[in-house]
Amino acid sequence: MGFLALPEPYDFELSTERFRAFGFDLANLWHEGGLHRVVGRCEVRIEAAPGGVDVTPLDGETRRVVLHLLGGPFDLAAFYEWAAAQPVVGEFARRLAGFRPPLAPDPFESLVTSITAQQVSLFAAFAIRNRMIERFGERVDHAYAFPTRERIADAATDELVATGFSRAKAAYVRALACADVDLDALATLDDDEIRARLTTLHGIGAWTAEWFLARHLARPRAWPAGDLALRRAADVLYGLDMHELGRRLDPFQNLSAHYLLYGSRVFRAAA
DNA sequence: ACCCAGGCATTGG
DNA sequence: CCAATGCATGGG
Numbered sequence: 001m002g003f004l005a006l007p008e009p010y011d012f013e014l015s016t017e018r019f020r021a022f023g024f025d026l027a028n029l030w031h032e033g034g035l036h037r038v039v040g041r042c043e044v045r046i047e048a049a050p051g052g053v054d055v056t057p058l059d060g061e062t063r064r065v066v067l068h069l070l071g072g073p074f075d076l077a078a079f080y081e082w083a084a085a086q087p088v089v090g091e092f093a094r095r096l097a098g099f100r101p102p103l104a105p106d107p108f109e110s111l112v113t114s115i116t117a118q119q120v121s122l123f124a125a126f127a128i129r130n131r132m133i134e135r136f137g138e139r140v141d142h143a144y145a146f147p148t149r150e151r152i153a154d155a156a157t158d159e160l161v162a163t164g165f166s167r168a169k170a171a172y173v174r175a176l177a178c179a180d181v182d183l184d185a186l187a188t189l190d191d192d193e194i195r196a197r198l199t200t201l202h203g204i205g206a207w208t209a210e211w212f213l214a215r216h217l218a219r220p221r222a223w224p225a226g227d228l229a230l231r232r233a234a235d236v237l238y239g240l241d242m243h244e245l246g247r248r249l250d251p252f253q254n255l256s257a258h259y260l261l262y263g264s265r266v267f268r269a270a271a
Numbered sequence: 272a273c274c275c276a277g278g279c280a281t282t283g284g
Numbered sequence: 285c286c287a288a289t290g291c292a293t294g295g296g
Binding site for chain 2: 119123124125203224227228229230261
């Protein structure tokens with residue numbers, strides 16, 4: 001076991017709520033008060049500790065993956081300083097102090113997860129994604145490794161449909177797996193270049209590309225303007241359209257989006 | 272039996 | 285160039 005520090009303030013329960021809010025998540029499994037995930041060939045358990053988390057077992061690769069998974073790249077201190085003077089998001093920042101949005105550690109996983117969530121409710125998306133993970137991923141102890149790109153490339157479209165994908169989405173996911181594109185290399189590009197490259201792929205539109213910037217690369221200005229839940233929050237909480245709200249939240253659109261979505265989910269009275 | 276849910280590509284005007 | 289349409293599943 002090893003200790004992994006996260007910048008204060010950090011709240012493990014708030015930060016992992018997403019893995020429990022819509023059912024369970026086989027690849028990021030909440031079990032006996034800790035988060036379980038496969039790193040390499042090994043299951044890792046993450047649990048709360050003062051000033052960070054305890055990770056079992058912990059090596060160099062695990063340190064890197066878990067720090068990313070737990071939203072380490074976000075500059076929460078700068079966000080809180082800015083948000084203090086902001087209506088709505090400032091109040092959510094105070095009430096959710098220590099919430100560090102989780103990030104998808106892997107680009108393929110991030111895109112596939114977003115594709116499952118296109119158009120359908122997140123409860124449906126989680127259910128479909130879990131069935132896909134169970135079928136194509138490798139189980140290690142409690143949790144499953146998210147299916148590899150190679151495994152999905154080898155799968156038949158019908159096998160994906162059998163787990164609940166529409167035929168169109170099954171084709172998108174397989175085409176992505178087979179595409180001649182270096183997903184890791186996208187991290188070296190700027191936001192607009194990433195948007196342009198991703199949206200040339202079949203099944204990846206503006207919404208999916210934006211959540212990739214937000215939930216995989218932690219880009220500060222990522223702003224999923226087409227997101228239905230976020231548009232509702234913009235309307236109910238601010239009475240603004242997404243375009244105008246995005247300008248007002250600059251340059252913290254990404255963290256603002258996460259706090260507004262979490263806040264409108266948790267503080268039902270506020271929405 | 273409906274209707275809606277954190278989209279997208281395709282088709283038809 | 286914009287509107288209409290089909291998609292598969294889970295919850296209300």
